[in-house]
Amino acid sequence: MGKDEKGFGAGADSGAAACAGGFERIYADAGKRVKIYRVSPTLYYRKADLAERGQCNTAFVVGDAGVAVVDAPPGAAELADEAMELFHKPVTAVYLTHAHGDHIDGLPDFLDREVAIYCSRRYAEALNADGKRCRADLVGIDGRLSLTLSGGVPVELFTAGDVMHSKYDMFVWLPDVGALCTGDSVVEYQTAYLHTADVTGWINGLQRLAQKPGGKWILPGHADVPLPYSYIGEFAEFLKVVRRAAARCFDAFEPDTPPDGNRFAGVGAEKLAALVDRFFDGGLSAAEGLADAARLTRLAGVQDARREVRMALWAMIREYLG
Ligand SMILES: [Zn+2]
Secondary structure (H helix, E strand, O other), X not given: OOOOOOOOOHHHXXXXXXEEOOEEEEEEEOOOOEEEEEEEOOEEEEEOOHHHHOOOOEEEEEOOOOEEEEOOOOOOHHHHHHHHHXXXXXXXXXXXXXXOHHHHOOOHHHHOOOXXXXXXXXXXXXXXXXXXXXXXXXXXEOOEEEEEEOOOEEEEEEOOOOOXXXXXXXXXXEOOOOEEEXXXXXXXXXXXXXXXXXXXXXXXXXXXXXXXXXXXXXXXXXXXXOEEOOHHHHHHHHHHHHHHXXXXXXXXXXXXXXXXXXXXXXXXXXXXXXXXHHHHOOOOOOHHHHHHHHHHHHXXXXXXXXXXXXXXXXXXXXXXHO
């Protein structure tokens, strides 16, 4: 995809481009490749650039006396600067949706500030095990925690129980806005990363999330703009097709030498990639499989659809190998 296809170019800062998906853009910086949209007077979506700067998309929750940021991508100090410039308030809290680098590599920028850092208890334990001393308060969540940000902005943090996108997933729910910050548990189709996922746990978790009353918007870790809440159900259906495609490849796998009990022993990435390519090119299954391949390609694109099925297949093999 060309650099300016997503409108980060210097000329993209005027006219109709100042509004996307119905959200007013209040900030754009072509150098940082960042745009910030107002979702409500207390919630803002920060669209960043994964490919060029390694940053996930994040959000600002704005209270009377301080701002909470969702996630800490590399270069996170600039989020604190933006909070001061746009809202004239310091960052007082950080909510971490999970522990992949594009979401947490900027955490050191907050560790020596007077902030509270909230994350899943599993991740808090991993951070504590690192033994780093810091000024920030670390709060681990297991289940649900209701907070009120200064000025009366209610925020609910919760974990899913199941491993979904990763074992450290945490969600940020803004009940007054009906908005859910999903991290990477809900993303655009072409940006699903399954390398630390439990695909079945992910689908189950999404189906529960989709039932949540009052949901209007999701703020994904990777997407151009906030998406309607109903997208959660659509994304669950997409992952079901990814899982079905990976299962076809899993079943069709034939080892080079007769297995001694473990048919995936020593299997390499190249062999599995060729198997997934065969699935997409129609050499593996009947009409039903071809329809799935076409659907995945249409939604995620030729290369990303194959990458996602490869990752789901690896997840199945990891589970099989124990
Ligand atoms: Zn992730």
